Amino acid sequence: xxxVILFFSIIxxxxxxxxxxxxxxxxxxxxxxxxxxxxxxxxxxxxxxxVTCHGTIRKxxxxxxxxxxxKYEADINTINKLALKIISGGPGSWGRIPxxxxxxxxxxxxxxxxxxxxxxxx
Numbered sequence: 001x002x003x004v005i006l007f008f009s010i011i012x013x014x015x016x017x018x019x020x021x022x023x024x025x026x027x028x029x030x031x032x033x034x035x036x037x038x039x040x041x042x043x044x045x046x047x048x049x050x051v052t053c054h055g056t057i058r059k060x061x062x063x064x065x066x067x068x069x070x071k072y073e074a075d076i077n078t079i080n081k082l083a084l085k086i087i088s089g090g091p092g093s094w095g096r097i098p099x100x101x102x103x104x105x106x107x108x109x110x111x112x113x114x115x116x117x118x119x120x121x122x
Contacts, residue, residue, distance in 0.1 A: 029075040029076045029077055030073070030074060030075050031074050031075060031076055031079060031115070033074055033115045033118060033119045037112060037115040037116070037119070038115060038116045038119040039116075040112040040115075040116070041112035041113045041114065041115045041116025041117070041119075042116045044105070044109050044112050044113045044116075045113050045116060045117075048102060048105070048113075049100070049102075050113070053099075053100070054068075056120070061097055062094055062095075062097070062099060063094045065116075065117045065120050066120050066122075068082075068117050068118075069117055069118050069119070069120040069121040069122075070121060070122070072118060073118075074115070074118040074119075074121070078114075078118075079111055079114050079115065079118070080111070082110075082114040082117075083107055083110035083111040083113070083114050084107070084110070085099065086099075086102050086105060086110040086113060086114070087101065087102055087103060087105055087107065087110050088101050088103075089101030089102065
């Protein structure tokens with residue numbers, strides 16, 4: 001009987017700790033942004049027109065990437081929401097000028113861009 005309980009305890013522990021896989025911290029939605037994530041996002045941003053409206057530190061037409069990083073947490077819901085915002089564009093909480101849509105970016109590319117921006121948080 002003790003062996004059966006131990007076996008199921010190990011299985012249960014394995015299931016709980018598997019939540020740590022995929023860059024997620026167990027029991028939260030916080031995402032660990034790796035250097036590779038950040039560099040991939042930076043490359044995507046440099047190849048797009050993002051820097052026409054957003055500076056890294058200075059506000060241009062839209063908020064700076066640093067301002068965005070300061071406003072948002074690096075959690076899975078925020079990354080998803082901001083990636084979809086990059087793709088679809090539209091009005092936001094930063095002023096009257098709507099964000100230009102970027103429909104040619106894949107969701108994964110937009111997520112990398114968001115991860116780069118969020119990596120700038122001080």
